[in-house]
Amino acid sequence: MNEKMMRKSRRQTVIFLFIMIVLIYMSSAITQFNFIDGMLTIPKALGWMISNLLITQESLAKLPLILEKLNETIFMSIAATTIAAVLSLILGLFGSKTTKINSFLSVFARFIASVSRNIPVVAWSLILLLSFGQNSVTGFLALFVGTVGFLTRAFIESIDEASQSSVEALTATGATYFHIVNKAVIPQCLPQMLSWILFMIETNIRSVTLVGILTGTGIGYIFDMYYKTLNYNAVALVTLCIVIAVIIIDLISNYIRKVIL
Known part of the structure; x- marks a missing residue:
């Protein structure tokens, strides 16, 4: 009984993860968002913040x-x-x-x-x-x-x-x-x-x-x-x-x- 429940839980987890991946992919395609390009811009954005958002006299x-x-x-x-x-x-x-x-x-x-x-x-x-x-x-x-x-x-x-x-x-x-x-x-x-x-x-x-x-x-x-x-x-x-x-x-x-x- 416990083994059957564990298999059912694993199946539900796999289905949930699959649905989430599909939704993320569809959202990225519709909005034309590139995750890799977004991650690559983070260092440049942090550098701009450090150089510009400074409290001066x-x-x-x-x-x-x-x-x-x-x-x-x-x-x-x-x-x-x-x-x-x-x-x-x-x-x-x-x-x-x-x-x-x-x-x-x-x-x-x-x-x-x-x-x-x-x-x-x-x-x-x-x-x-x-x-x-x-x-x-x-x-x-x-x-x-x-x-x-x-x-x-x-x-x-x-x-x-x-x-x-x-x-x-x-x-x-x-x-x-x-x-x-x-x-x-x-x-x-x-x-x-x-x-x-x-x-x-x-x-x-x-x-x-x-x-x-x-x-x-x-x-x-x-x-x-x-x-x-x-x-x-x-x-x-x-x-x-x-x-x-x-x-x-x-x-x-x-x-x-x-x-x-």
Whole structure:
């Protein structure tokens, strides 16, 4: 029996590898991508990066402006995430099977979450750019809408996983809906919800650079400006500042998670 299962497993592995090879070959043929030529260009690309992406004294003079735009970007990400979390909590309560008020609101909340979550933040930036133009409002709204979709879905799952015993006990005593949510649901789900909010702050700070390039705001705008003027030394400094900021925020977020979970 074991030998037969092992033969079946080997056969499935061979079939899977064959399918992957065929797909890779077809993709390369359709896109006209040559893997060998691509690998041969790596040393030249690394050499260009080493010779051009150097932080110089001239680029360091631009550090105050870069830090100002970086702070603007970080605070915009935090604001978009926290405000979206409030709306997501309301939609999460409506969409959860545990706390739904009626079927219509539940379907509506899940529909909003599905639409806003499945459209990328970059796509939202382009859509909103047509209405609001290149300004910070467009970047904020793009992050806000994308965050609402993700957090609503995460909050619905967190509430659904909460223990039903306390909810049933309060319901049996005739407690109101708001009392049940405040005393039974939120205390159980709050640590997990805070963890999701921290995760989205990290994600939005990574995404906001690209959003800024499209909307002409924040650190993305500075990056795009230096790149288009071929000021690669300043581009290297902007990139370094973004990486350091993301690492610091990630460390802070991980520490807070350890405290609350």
